[in-house]
Amino acid sequence: MNRRTEILRRAAELFADKGVANTSIEHIATAVGIKREAIYYYFKSRHDILLEVLLPSSKSLLTGMRNIRRMDMTSPEKLRAAFENHLASFDPTYLEMSIALREDHFFADPSKLGQLQGTWDEYSNHWTELIREGQERGEFKDGLDPKMVAFGILGMCNWLSRWFDPSKGTSIDEIIDTYFTVTSNGLATTSPDIAAE
Amino acid sequence: MNRRTEILRRAAELFADKGVANTSIEHIATAVGIKREAIYYYFKSRHDILLEVLLPSSKSLLTGMRNIRRMDMTSPEKLRAAFENHLASFDPTYLEMSIALREDHFFADPSKLGQLQGTWDEYSNHWTELIREGQERGEFKDGLDPKMVAFGILGMCNWLSRWFDPSKGTSIDEIIDTYFTVTSNGLATTSPDIAAE
Numbered sequence: 525m526n527r528r529t530e531i532l533r534r535a536a537e538l539f540a541d542k543g544v545a546n547t548s549i550e551h552i553a554t555a556v557g558i559k560r561e562a563i564y565y566y567f568k569s570r571h572d573i574l575l576e577v578l579l580p581s582s583k584s585l586l587t588g589m590r591n592i593r594r595m596d597m598t599s600p601e602k603l604r605a606a607f608e609n610h611l612a613s614f615d616p617t618y619l620e621m622s623i624a625l626r627e628d629h630f631f632a633d634p635s636k637l638g639q640l641q642g643t644w645d646e647y648s649n650h651w652t653e654l655i656r657e658g659q660e661r662g663e664f665k666d667g668l669d670p671k672m673v674a675f676g677i678l679g680m681c682n683w684l685s686r687w688f689d690p691s692k693g694t695s696i697d698e699i700i701d702t703y704f705t706v707t708s709n710g711l712a713t714t715s716p717d718i719a720a721e
Numbered sequence: 722m723n724r725r726t727e728i729l730r731r732a733a734e735l736f737a738d739k740g741v742a743n744t745s746i747e748h749i750a751t752a753v754g755i756k757r758e759a760i761y762y763y764f765k766s767r768h769d770i771l772l773e774v775l776l777p778s779s780k781s782l783l784t785g786m787r788n789i790r791r792m793d794m795t796s797p798e799k800l801r802a803a804f805e806n807h808l809a810s811f812d813p814t815y816l817e818m819s820i821a822l823r824e825d826h827f828f829a830d831p832s833k834l835g836q837l838q839g840t841w842d843e844y845s846n847h848w849t850e851l852i853r854e855g856q857e858r859g860e861f862k863d864g865l866d867p868k869m870v871a872f873g874i875l876g877m878c879n880w881l882s883r884w885f886d887p888s889k890g891t892s893i894d895e896i897i898d899t900y901f902t903v904t905s906n907g908l909a910t911t912s913p914d915i916a917a918e
Contacts, residue, residue, distance in 0.1 A: 543742070545740070545742040545743065546742065599909075600908075600909050600911065603908070655908070658908065662910060663909065663910060663911065664908040664909065664910065665902070665906070665907075665908055665909075665910055668899050668902060668903070668908075669895065669899060672891075672895065672896060672899045673899060673903055673908065675880065675884055676877040676880070676896075676899065676900050676903060677877075677903075678880065679876045679877040679878070679879065679880025679881070679883075680873040680874075680876040680877050680880075681876070682876065682880060682883075683872065683873070683875065683876025683877075683879060683880060684876070686876075686879075687872055694869075698866065698869065699869060699873075702865050702866060702869045702870060702873065703873050705862070705865060706865070706870060706873060706874075706903075706904055706907070707903055707904070707907060707908055708907050708908055708909045709862070709907040709909060710862075710903070710904060710905050710906040710907030711797075711800070711852070711855065711861040711862055711865075711870065711904055711905055712796075712797050712860065712861060712862075712905045712906060713859060713860060713861060713862055714797065714860065
């Protein structure tokens with residue numbers, strides 16, 4: 525691990541552990557075992573570090589979603605693939621996802637994270653369009669607002685940042701199966717018309 | 722509004738706006754238009770204020786859920802009532818819910834908020850048991866982990882703290898309908914077996 529990568533890694537751990545607001549350049553330097561000034565050789569500020577911690581995983585989430593949208597699959601298949609794309613990212617980049625999904629650091633300096641916001645906006649639009657496309661194809665039920673559905677599903681997924689702990693052995697594959705089954709087929713065993721009354 | 726209530730109200734606005742970590746007793750005093758010392762007549766610390774801002778809405782959420790669990794209804798009906806109980810609380814107590822659902826303040830002093838944690842734990846257990854009961858009655862599909870389902874649904878609901886803005890006219894009733902339909906009946910129009918493949 526080179527020095528730059530090590531700074532990013534230790535910073536990610538500190539951000540996840542203490543929160544961005546409670547992590548200083550000093551803390552990061554101590555964790556790496558270098559002087560405060562040495563950090564500035566690589567990064568201009570704490571927010572630059574934060575952006576570089578968060579941007580790669582956000583971009584890879586978006587790239588995965590763009591590819592899914594273009595694939596030749598049914599809408600339920602795309603829904604499942606989108607769950608896989610999103611939830612699997614909690615495994616290798618759990619720290620980054622957790623930091624990204626807390627919002628305390630946005631209070632500090634929203635403008636710095638504009639690039640990140642753009643990536644997320646495009647990403648959540650893809651979810652909305654995936655639902656809308658399914659409705660237009662007649663593969664998803666009509667009459668639900670696609671954006672509202674998309675935000676609900678993103679909430680299910682993003683809430684993992686609050687409870688999922690990769691060290692505790694909960695299987696991401698089981699979460700993917702469960703969330704897909706719930707949102708695609710529903711929990712109720714009775715016919716939809718009865719349950720929806 | 723008496724002085725005590727006013728302190729709590731202004732504190733809630735500041736916590737929601739700037740985050741708990743960035744709100745001092747000084748800020749709260751200025752917002753109320755009193756001296757810092759006058760706050761201490763009512764509250765021992767910022768965390769005492771935070772606890773009193775958050776506890777009433779959390780307790781009322783739990784009370785509502787306890788009542789739903791005891792009611793003579795089918796499981797899909799209980800699911801709908803539980804969505805109503807949870808999501809309707811975003812309307813009158815939007816600020817409090819938003820603050821409660823961010824976690825930055827937990828970094829500062831987790832022990833202080835133990836009472837709150839206990840309330841939330843009991844609340845989310847009720848969700849898990851509601852799903853489990855539905856499975857045992859044959860009203861919800863078998864084979865899904867009830868806790869995983871509950872956490873998914875809580876994620877949908879709690880994510881409102883990140884996007885819902887009561888001033889923007891999105892209807893809580895429509896959100897309730899949408900989330901209930903998605904989780905109870907699913908999005909797919911094809912038969913569950915085909916969609917689940």
